[in-house]
Amino acid sequence: MINFFYGLPFDKRSWDLLITFGDELENLYWQTINIHWFNKDDCEKICVKLLASNRPYAALNLLVSLYDDEITQLLPSILLVDILEKAASVDPYTEKSLPDTNRNNYYIEEIFDVLDKADDIEDNKLAFLELIHFPLLVHSIRQPKLLYQQLSKDPIFFVEILKCVYKSEDDRDESVEIDRATLNYAKLGYKLLESWHQVPGLKEDGTVDLEQLRNWVSQARTASQESGRGKIADIKIGHILAYAPKSSDGIWPDIAVREIIEEFGSNEMQEGIANGVFNKRGVVTSAIGEGGIQERQLVETYSSYAMLVGDSYPRTAAMLRSIANRYNSSAHREDIRADLED
Template sequence: MDRHSIEEVFKILNSRGTISRARMASLEFLYLEVFRFDTGRIPNLEAEVNDNPSLFCEAIRMAYRGKNDPKDLEPTDEQKTAARNANTFIDALSSVPGVDEHGVIEAEKLKEWIIEARRISEPTGHRAMLDYQIGEILAHAPLGEDGSWPCEPVREAVNDLYSVEIERGITIGRYNARGATWRGEGGAQERELADQYEGWAQACEFDHPRMAKILREMVRKYIAEAEWQDNEAMIRRRMRY
């Protein structure tokens, strides 16, 4: 079947509700390449991860070496295939964990999920990569009730469970989520984004200073890119004459 037909089949199966969530999650996993870059298209698989952080930890264990694993040991073909599949699975996830039965992110549930995932990943030497990938997922968080990003439960979880790896995952995840853009000359777009992130940082800095720190790192990134774009525009103008 083509991509559109596969998507339609999944819509029908999900709407009927006659197949268990676990079975639907298995089907979504089989067709991950179809949904890899479409956020919100693997609801059953993401619900399973929400209820069971060990699934996420197992994917990270298969996809990446642990800090204590021998670096000179060549993986088998089977291990390489498993690593590719695990990476596809990790890349496809976009829903923030800690969701209750009504689909609402709860700060305590999110923190419990992260703590449990860390407990599982620590003995295998995958804690740093786990935190980074958690940051990438948190980069998909919705706006908060006050209109600032991220939503309040994510601000609280990040502030209480902060790590450098989570910060790196969030900043890279947010930066990459911007995607391709049409632009005029210079860095005006980046300055607008820097202003937006600064506004969000100000909304967070009193109650969630660690989250504000991450947002200001985004401000620095966009200001640096704006300056680079300004220099490129100046060079192009000079080359015309």
């Protein structure tokens, strides 16, 4: 009987007839039908049926044949949200009659682009969708921008992510059972923190607002200390401060960051900044026999910064000198490597 319905036109008349044969046959139909052509006016109904049959990727494949303005005209935003939520919980390779699994990531990005332009979906809902699709978005053109913005605006959210990733320093949550879902959230949270580079208080003109940054750091430190994660919070705060811009005086870091370093006096925060400086440099290529020339240039740069801020910002100057010393050690290692290459 199901083959009979496979052979009928894929339209409302066939579906109305299908209903008369009972739920079992109708469910089997929507769980297995391979869609090649459809009437655009039926798009919403088809997507609802596919979602009810746990086939979000089939719905995604359906939507990519439409232009963005057609999607917004034919489908309510909340249905697009449902598709993305369901897609995060389903393995596309388990779906039946799915024509192309290789382009699923592209299809998901397309739906995010449509939702970005929607005016009836709140940012916190989009941020949640970014979180459940984070492994995809972090490597895509459409970055998880709302998650990054939320981290930079809300220090409590930052601490909640910390709590997902790191155990408390006083073992107060030692008895909490760690299941697969908890591990998955920990992995997501770790990747989120590592890829986040938006300094709290950063303004459109490229400067950092001291009051906004101070309030964010103060609240983040208080909440993290209360949860038993004060030290790791300071390290992670330092890591993000490493991405601060230069100040208007041409010296790095921005004056607002220097003020924070002096005010809070955290060795862990300074360690985080130094590590962040090294990490953001990334993989470095050098010519054969070049040695530590590039590293010595950085030694000179950070030593100069330290000298210029030393009178007003002694802790900052000490941190900058430590960065210069680490690059000096790297320069010596590169010299040795160059000698061995010769």
